[in-house]
Amino acid sequence: MRKVSFAEFGGPDVLRLIDAEEPHAGPGRIRIAVRAAGVNPVDWRIREGQVLKAHPIELPSGVGLDASGVVDEVGEGVEGVAVGDHVFGEGADTYAEFAVLSAWARMPEGLTFEEAAGYPSVVETALRVLREVGVRPGQTLLVSGASGGVGSAVLQIARERGIAVIGTAGAANQDYLRGLGATATTYGEGWVERVRRLGPVDAALDLAGSGVLRELVELAGDPRKVVSIADLRAPEFGVRFSGVAGSVPDALAEAVTLISRGRLHIPVEKSYPLAEAAAAHADSQAGHARGRRVLVV
Numbered sequence: 159m160r161k162v163s164f165a166e167f168g169g170p171d172v173l174r175l176i177d178a179e180e181p182h183a184g185p186g187r188i189r190i191a192v193r194a195a196g197v198n199p200v201d202w203r204i205r206e207g208q209v210l211k212a213h214p215i216e217l218p219s220g221v222g223l224d225a226s227g228v229v230d231e232v233g234e235g236v237e238g239v240a241v242g243d244h245v246f247g248e249g250a251d252t253y254a255e256f257a258v259l260s261a262w263a264r265m266p267e268g269l270t271f272e273e274a275a276g277y278p279s280v281v282e283t284a285l286r287v288l289r290e291v292g293v294r295p296g297q298t299l300l301v302s303g304a305s306g307g308v309g310s311a312v313l314q315i316a317r318e319r320g321i322a323v324i325g326t327a328g329a330a331n332q333d334y335l336r337g338l339g340a341t342a343t344t345y346g347e348g349w350v351e352r353v354r355r356l357g358p359v360d361a362a363l364d365l366a367g368s369g370v371l372r373e374l375v376e377l378a379g380d381p382r383k384v385v386s387i388a389d390l391r392a393p394e395f396g397v398r399f400s401g402v403a404g405s406v407p408d409a410l411a412e413a414v415t416l417i418s419r420g421r422l423h424i425p426v427e428k429s430y431p432l433a434e435a436a437a438a439h440a441d442s443q444a445g446h447a448r449g450r451r452v453l454v455v
């Protein structure tokens with residue numbers, strides 16, 4: 159089969175499409191014929207060797223955590239899923255024609271494979287940070303970096319829970335944030351004053367890692383009301399850095415419910431063929447997104 163692999167840490171051009179042995183589903187796992195793989199910032203952080211502590215790997219290595227596809231092997235002890243089912247979930251080396259998943263759910267009616275590949279990590283992260291920041295219905299949450307994959311999920315889940323959101327994004331994404339139910343403002347020069355004018359904030363999320371933790375603590379009034387997923391200096395400000403994934407099966411189950419009820423939709427910013435994984439990484443690293451990028455197999 160063909161898969162994307164890299165033999166040394168570095169920029170997008172270390173990615174190669176190679177011929178490789180097919181993986182097989184061991185106990186508790188399934189294998190899918192991959193139809194689409196989600197491109198997450200962690201994929202290029204691993205490729206650069208930035209996050210070796212959290213994701214120790216041996217080189218050469220495959221790439222990718224999220225995928226959607228058609229089940230073609232069911233490992234020992236696995237129940238409730240059969241060959242031919244359409245699923246989405248998390249696994250390893252998903253930028254490939256076949257991949258083994260460790261967590262999955264049946265795709266909801268009406269979702270395309272391309273769309274489905276964008277949900278798993280994003281929804282797990284969104285549910286986790288909302289839980290950890292402790293924001294309640296009726297309160298106001300400030301989200302810095304609200305238009306990306308994680309932000310898109312946070313805004314819609316917060317709306318569903320009756321939490322008001324003020325979100326920051328680039329000028330091109332202001333209407334997008336409003337469409338997801340948030341009050342929108344731009345980041346950059348003067349953003350703190352713009353947020354203050356929109357009213358008091360009970361809690362804040364840093365989803366962009368743009369060096370604004372001091373300001374988020376000021377606006378939320380307490381470092382314990384701020385969580386970051388993208389700024390490793392969080393502890394310097396008394397802020398929690400959230401980096402340990404919660405239950406992916408629970409997140410997928412919640413995603414299925416919300417998607418089926420028309421309450422959650424992560425748009426596909428752009429699709430790329432597997433052979434153009436390097437371009438997808440370069441675009442993701444440029445740091446501006448509306449929803450998720452995916453590779454199509």
Ligand SMILES: NC(=O)c1ccc[n+]([C@@H]2O[C@H](COP(=O)([O-])OP(=O)(O)OC[C@H]3O[C@@H](n4cnc5c(N)ncnc54)[C@H](OP(=O)(O)O)[C@@H]3O)[C@@H](O)[C@H]2O)c1
Binds near residue numbers: 403
């Ligand atoms: N710790 C964890 O468990 C965990 C889990 C998932 C993701 N992450 C990290 O969290 C970050 C976000 O992930 P993602 O998947 O949502 O990324 P993404 O889809 O690439 O989105 C990045 C977003 O950042 C926004 N942005 C860029 N510059 C900004 C600035 N100066 N101020 C505010 N927002 C800015 C962009 O908005 P515009 O396009 O509108 O400019 C874009 O929407 C990444 O760094 C990722 O590595 C961590």
